[in-house]
Amino acid sequence: MSKPLILITNDDGITSxxxxxxIEEMKKIGEAYVLAPDSPNSGMGHAITVDSTIHIKxxxxxxxxxxxxxxxxxxxxxxxxxxxLLKDRKIDLVVSGINHGMNASLSVIYSGTMSAAxxxxxxxxxxxxxxxxxxxYDADFDHAxxxxxxxxxxxxxxxxxxxxxLNVNFPARQDEPIxxxxxxxxxxxxxxxxxxxxxxxxxxxxxxxxxxxxxxxxENQDNDIWALDNNYVSIVPCHYDMTDYNALSQLxxxxxxx
Amino acid sequence: MSKPLILITNDDGITSxxxxxxIEEMKKIGEAYVLAPDSPNSGMGHAITVDSTIHIKxxxxxxxxxxxxxxxxxxxxxxxxxxxLLKDRKIDLVVSGINHGMNASLSVIYSGTMSAAxxxxxxxxxxxxxxxxxxxYDADFDHAxxxxxxxxxxxxxxxxxxxxxLNVNFPARQDEPIxxxxxxxxxxxxxxxxxxxxxxxxxxxxxxxxxxxxxxxxENQDNDIWALDNNYVSIVPCHYDMTDYNALSQLxxxxxxx
Numbered sequence: 001m002s003k004p005l006i007l008i009t010n011d012d013g014i015t016s017x018x019x020x021x022x023i024e025e026m027k028k029i030g031e032a033y034v035l036a037p038d039s040p041n042s043g044m045g046h047a048i049t050v051d052s053t054i055h056i057k058x059x060x061x062x063x064x065x066x067x068x069x070x071x072x073x074x075x076x077x078x079x080x081x082x083x084x085l086l087k088d089r090k091i092d093l094v095v096s097g098i099n100h101g102m103n104a105s106l107s108v109i110y111s112g113t114m115s116a117a118x119x120x121x122x123x124x125x126x127x128x129x130x131x132x133x134x135x136x137y138d139a140d141f142d143h144a145x146x147x148x149x150x151x152x153x154x155x156x157x158x159x160x161x162x163x164x165x166l167n168v169n170f171p172a173r174q175d176e177p178i179x180x181x182x183x184x185x186x187x188x189x190x191x192x193x194x195x196x197x198x199x200x201x202x203x204x205x206x207x208x209x210x211x212x213x214x215x216x217x218x219e220n221q222d223n224d225i226w227a228l229d230n231n232y233v234s235i236v237p238c239h240y241d242m243t244d245y246n247a248l249s250q251l252x253x254x255x256x257x258x
Numbered sequence: 259m260s261k262p263l264i265l266i267t268n269d270d271g272i273t274s275x276x277x278x279x280x281i282e283e284m285k286k287i288g289e290a291y292v293l294a295p296d297s298p299n300s301g302m303g304h305a306i307t308v309d310s311t312i313h314i315k316x317x318x319x320x321x322x323x324x325x326x327x328x329x330x331x332x333x334x335x336x337x338x339x340x341x342x343l344l345k346d347r348k349i350d351l352v353v354s355g356i357n358h359g360m361n362a363s364l365s366v367i368y369s370g371t372m373s374a375a376x377x378x379x380x381x382x383x384x385x386x387x388x389x390x391x392x393x394x395y396d397a398d399f400d401h402a403x404x405x406x407x408x409x410x411x412x413x414x415x416x417x418x419x420x421x422x423x424l425n426v427n428f429p430a431r432q433d434e435p436i437x438x439x440x441x442x443x444x445x446x447x448x449x450x451x452x453x454x455x456x457x458x459x460x461x462x463x464x465x466x467x468x469x470x471x472x473x474x475x476x477e478n479q480d481n482d483i484w485a486l487d488n489n490y491v492s493i494v495p496c497h498y499d500m501t502d503y504n505a506l507s508q509l510x511x512x513x514x515x516x
Binding site for chain 1: 441
């Protein structure tokens, strides 16, 4: 039986540590193929490049692994692989990451890592986004490796529900080993912004976005933030239907007739 | 009673026709305040500016209306207005658009217009994204005006369900007047990409993203594409919980224990 073809991308860019760990793990399981942004794309959300050109070039950094760097976004990478570079082959799996920083709770909608995975789900390809809850420069990714193996093998064997991508977050490395894996839901929370207002040398204002995460449901244990805080790997199945079905009936009572 | 404070933004940039139409309509209803990108942001998805600075400057183009142009994304504009420019006031409504091109079906996840509206919903502010299903350069926005008035007044009077933003799409102007308003859901469909591969003057490859929309459920009449195709205004209530609750139980049968 031929090896599964695995497309690897990310949003931190092709030179980041997280993608090299992911490539090492995917080489053990299948045929790795890399198409990743040529520079960091953090916070890109589900951006795509519609009004300018997309450039790719072969990258030598992963040796014998077919590797390309791309001027586009993570979602662009998936589209370009599916419809151009690998259009004559079947991609068995798309993996994105490992993101240097968590993508739990609301981060999923800002995340370039997850936009690649969701784009793959839209294209009908099983997909997983991996993120590590550790923003430190020298973050250790090694404790995630055995879980990546398990999750990817399970996905290749069992598939993923249609129109769904998995949002996998690993806790930062702690003295105790990871306790296990929890299937969770997106925590109800948000980022409370505080802008750092400065003046440029010409006296013109500019801002740095900062702030912290606010958990609106700290009492609940079935969500992704709880899992990470308690040293579990979190897996949230994500879809891309933004319709709020509960709100539909409420709006139908509105008076909007001519 | 004081007039409602209405923040107006978009993704086509502050000089676009759609935002000027929206400002004219909002002036009739409340106090208009404009903070919009200084250049086009189409296809930006829910991008935010986390790794660079955000610059704003006052814009003279809307006369007495307080107007600022911003180097950031549509979602940045909402965050910056809420937490910096208008931090001492209550924003009663955020409106985004009118986008020059439709944001129905899956377009909602690529749309900068809707990312601004969803960002506002996250911040607890009622929000509406408006888009016109007409990509032509000289698209006419006037037939949308009476519906904008109705919808905005209804929202200011009745509010919007919590954690929900409205995705409003108008049909392109036709000989017959618009038939009415339909509360709909996001159509199951996708964009089928075709990349136009070219060579630059140095022989290096580059690509233009193109392609067309594929409707996976053309037989159904309760969705936003059907409404637009049949000359109705479509309103989809959108949330931002990406969890696929149906998939949760299925994944819980997986074998991922240590």
